[in-house]
Structure formats: structure tokens, C-alpha cells
Amino acid sequence: MTRVRLNQLDSELQAIATEDYTFHNWAKTFQCTCEIMFQPSTESQIIKIVQLAKKYNKPIKVFGSGHSPSDLACSRGFMINIDHMNGILGINKQDLTITVEAGISLHKLHAILQENGLAMSNLGSISDQSIAGVISTATHGTGAEFGCLSSMVLDLTLITANGELINCSSNENSDLFSAARCSLGALGIITRITLQVELAFRLEAIQKPYKFDTILSEWDNVIHSAEHVRVWWMPHTNDCVVWRANRTKKSMKQAESNWLIERGVGVHLYQFMLNIARYRPSVIPSITRFMFETIHKRPLHVIDDSYKVFMFDCLFPQYVNEWAIPWENSPQALKELDVFINTSELKVHFPVEIRFVDEDNIWLSPSYKTKTCYIGVIMYRPYGNPVPYKKYWKAYEDIMRKHGGRPHWAKAHGQSAEQLNASYPKFRDFLNVRENIDPKGMFLNNYLKRHILLEKPLQSAAML
Ligand SMILES: Cc1cc2nc3c(=O)[nH]c(=O)nc-3n(C[C@H](O)[C@H](O)[C@H](O)COP(=O)(O)OP(=O)(O)OC[C@H]3O[C@@H](n4cnc5c(N)ncnc54)[C@H](O)[C@@H]3O)c2cc1C
Known part of the structure; x- marks a missing residue:
């Protein structure tokens, strides 16, 4: 597999690229060195990176704050971090919703919600993570009447392996929405998320x-x-x-x-x-x-x-x-x-x-x-x-x-794809959505091949 060098990129991508970037998770229990790590600040830059990956048959893994205690966020191909995409796109105080760029950290989100008299209904133990990372693994807090944080998502937008922007919600692309609210990064790059929140308390x-x-x-x-x-x-x-x-x-x-x-x-x-x-x-x-x-x-x-x-x-x-x-x-x-x-x-x-x-x-x-x-x-x-x-x-x-x-998907565990398939009634539906949206496996990595693929792909970017 040929390497992509920085001088093969246009100046816009060169400015946001780091070669041979070593990623490790928070606990330093897993690490990987990827070919190029990109830190885009716009959706159009992400689309360019996806097109580049497609051209050179490279896998892409997007990561947030690297808090998953497993190799879930690792890749040796391209990696993308969207920490710079951390703005607020809209707040609706009547409906108690907020739309954010998906790289925003929970810390920043709490501060903005607080300024607007709003708050998330439930949280896990820390707020260092990105909202996209949190919802991609069904991160949870505690409370018998409270779902995991992914259950607060009302709609989201992702960029697919084709470089398309797709919106989904319970009314629009509803199967994709059911899959994308805990996607493990396997469906594409989430760029925008709308959350149900409540009045500050x-x-x-x-x-x-x-x-x-x-x-x-x-x-x-x-x-x-x-x-x-x-x-x-x-x-x-x-x-x-x-x-x-x-x-x-x-x-x-x-x-x-x-x-x-x-x-x-x-x-x-x-x-x-x-x-x-x-x-x-x-x-x-x-x-x-x-x-x-x-x-x-x-x-x-x-x-x-x-x-x-x-x-x-x-x-x-x-x-x-x-x-x-x-x-x-x-x-x-x-x-x-x-x-x-x-x-x-x-x-x-x-x-x-x-x-x-x-x-x-x-x-x-x-x-x-x-x-x-x-x-x-x-x-x-x-x-x-x-x-x-x-x-x-x-x-x-x-x-x-x-x-x-x-x-818990974020944590290193010993459950095989077959065992997981047996315990999730919609496991194959998830795989079908994944296969349709990313047939060549651009967004697969070793963790996903191990834990979600029932049939291994013959030739895909993820074989790198
Ligand atoms: C100290 C500590 C405390 C924790 N406490 C809790 C807790 O209380 N409850 C709980 O449930 N979990 C907890 N976790 C786990 C943590 O919430 C998850 O691992 C979460 O996914 C980390 O978010 P992140 O931004 O670091 O994502 P990463 O670890 O960087 O990535 C996680 C996954 O999200 C995907 N992803 C990230 N960004 C995007 C994007 N833009 N589009 C598509 N996919 C994306 C990645 O590809 C990867 O599959 C804790 C972890 C630590 C280390």
C-alpha cells in the first residue's frame, strides 16, 4: 500500500496535516502511529480528506479526546480530529434544544448551556470528552429514568465514505439515525448534533x-x-x-x-x-x-x-x-x-x-x-x-x-462479533446500514473488524 506524503496534498490540507502522528488513549493503554492526522475546521475540509482517502484506498478513523480505554479510536491509516469544530450552531430555548459542531467538548458545552439557562439531563463521571465521542459509544451516567447520552440526540449530520453530507433523525433516514446514535465511528464522520436538554438545575x-x-x-x-x-x-x-x-x-x-x-x-x-x-x-x-x-x-x-x-x-x-x-x-x-x-x-x-x-x-x-x-x-x-x-x-x-x-463499547472487552450479534437484536441491521453507507470499509479499524464484522471483507481500505 503506497504511503501518502504531505507534499502530495494541496496547501489547504497540508496546513492541517501531521505525518506519522502517534495517538494514545488517556490511560496510555493503547497507542498507534497513523500515516497522517488531520485537524480540519470545516466540513468541506473533511470532504476533501475523505476524497483523498478514497483515491489512495486509506482507512479513516476519527477520534475525539481519546478517552476510550481500548483501541476503538486507533488506526494506522488516516486519523481525523475535529476539536477545532466546536461551535454552537443554534439554541432553541422554547424546545430546549441545542445544535453544536460535533467536536465540542462537554466542558465547553456545559458552560454555554449554563449561560443560556440550560443543562444536560444526565452525565457520566467526566466532561473531557467530545460530544461526538460520547454519543458514538453510548456513554452513560446513572439514573433509572435516564437513558444514555446518545438517547438525548435528536438529529445528527455525518459525512460518508462518498464525501456526502447526510442528515438523520427519527423522521429523516430513520434507520441511519438508529444506527448512528451509537456508531462506534463505523458509519462516517459526525459533524453536527442536536441535543435535547432541559432547564438548568x-x-x-x-x-x-x-x-x-x-x-x-x-x-x-x-x-x-x-x-x-x-x-x-x-x-x-x-x-x-x-x-x-x-x-x-x-x-x-x-x-x-x-x-x-x-x-x-x-x-x-x-x-x-x-x-x-x-x-x-x-x-x-x-x-x-x-x-x-x-x-x-x-x-x-x-x-x-x-x-x-x-x-x-x-x-x-x-x-x-x-x-x-x-x-x-x-x-x-x-x-x-x-x-x-x-x-x-x-x-x-x-x-x-x-x-x-x-x-x-x-x-x-x-x-x-x-x-x-x-x-x-x-x-x-x-x-x-x-x-x-x-x-x-x-x-x-x-x-x-x-x-x-x-x-461498554469504549472499553477493552473479550466479546466476539458473533457473541455480540447474539445479544443485539438489531446487530445485522446495523451491519446492513454500515455496508450500504461504507461498502469498502473506509471507517473500519482493527477493533471494529474484531468486534462487529461477522464476515470479514475481502479487499477494503480497512485491511491496511
Ligand atoms: C476517566 C474516564 C472516565 C469515563 N467515564 C465514563 C462514564 O462515566 N460513563 C461512560 O459511559 N463512559 C465513560 N468513559 C468512557 C468515555 O466516555 C468514552 O470512551 C467516550 O467515547 C470518549 O469520548 P472521546 O471524545 O474521548 O472519544 P474517543 O475515545 O476519541 O473515540 C471514541 C469513539 O468515538 C468515535 N468518534 C469520535 N468522534 C467522532 C466523530 N466526529 N464522528 C464519528 N465518530 C466519532 C471514534 O471513532 C471512536 O470510535 C470514561 C473514560 C475515562 C478515561
């Missing part, structure tokens, strides 16, 4: 410690005990904390802040102890108990703007795995995980994070037609050092699979 969040077996025995009540409920279970113990948040009109209340405890112990000492534990994993349960007693057991009460309250400090790089299972199966799955953790020789990090998401009708959303409990496991990489996690993942994935689980 405050959240009152209260976090308290509980015994985990008590929480499991009252599971249905716990799920509905607030608008947004998150459980952090400390594996190797019977302790957990439950974070509950509700909309409120009460006045602001800042959480008491103590740098020494929160950063000194919560981040620096914790990272130091986990690094020591690489040589003596048997101390991990004691570290967990210490951290629970010192930090997490303390009750927390805060009232603030919603987008600030939804945010959590994700500390430092980590391996993560997270699957969605029907929420009625989740207590049993968690009990089995507890048995595995207590009976195997493995020592694992906290927390196991448990969140709830309402069902939706997005073909590849892990919550497709399923009220979902997300169960996330984590192994931190103190100072970027490796820690063993594969045996933990294997046992965890076996349990999730047994309980009808679907992996």
Missing part, C-alpha cells in the same frame, strides 16, 4: 456508607431511591457507599474540602500504596479498608449546578472493564463476583462501580430495550505501571456473559 447529592449485603437485599428500592443513584462497592469487604442525587431548588452548599485528605491521601498516598502493592498484592484489601475508613466512609452533602455535581475524580490511569446487564440480574451477578473475589487468590482494586440506565431504542446501545445495570471493575496503574488484571477480567466477563451482559 441544581442537584443535591448525598453520599453515605452502607453494608453491601443490605443494599443487595433492597436492590429495587435502592435503584429508585433517588433520580440518580450510584453504588461504589469495596471488593474484599462488605462495605459500600451509595451516592444519591436529586434536582433541588435549595441554595448552594459546597462540600467541606480538605486538601490533605482528598488529594494527599485520596490520590497521592493511594497511588503510592498501590505501587507498593504491585510487589505485595496481599495488602490490597487492607489498603481498601484504610481508604474506606479515611475517605469514603465520610458522609458527603453537596448542592451545586448539575454538571458539577455529576463529575467525579477518576484519579490516575487505570485498566477498566464495564458491562451492562439487565438490572434484575445484577444482585445475583454481584454476589457471584463477590464469591469469586473472596475465593480466588487475586486481590483487586476498589471500587466496583454500579450505575443504572433506562432502556432506549438505539440499535447498538448496551441498554437497547433493556433497563440496565452497569457494573464496572477497575485496576489502577500506579505511576503508569502495569498491574495484572487479565484473570480478574476473565472471571468478571464470564459472570457478566452468564447474566445476559453487553460490554
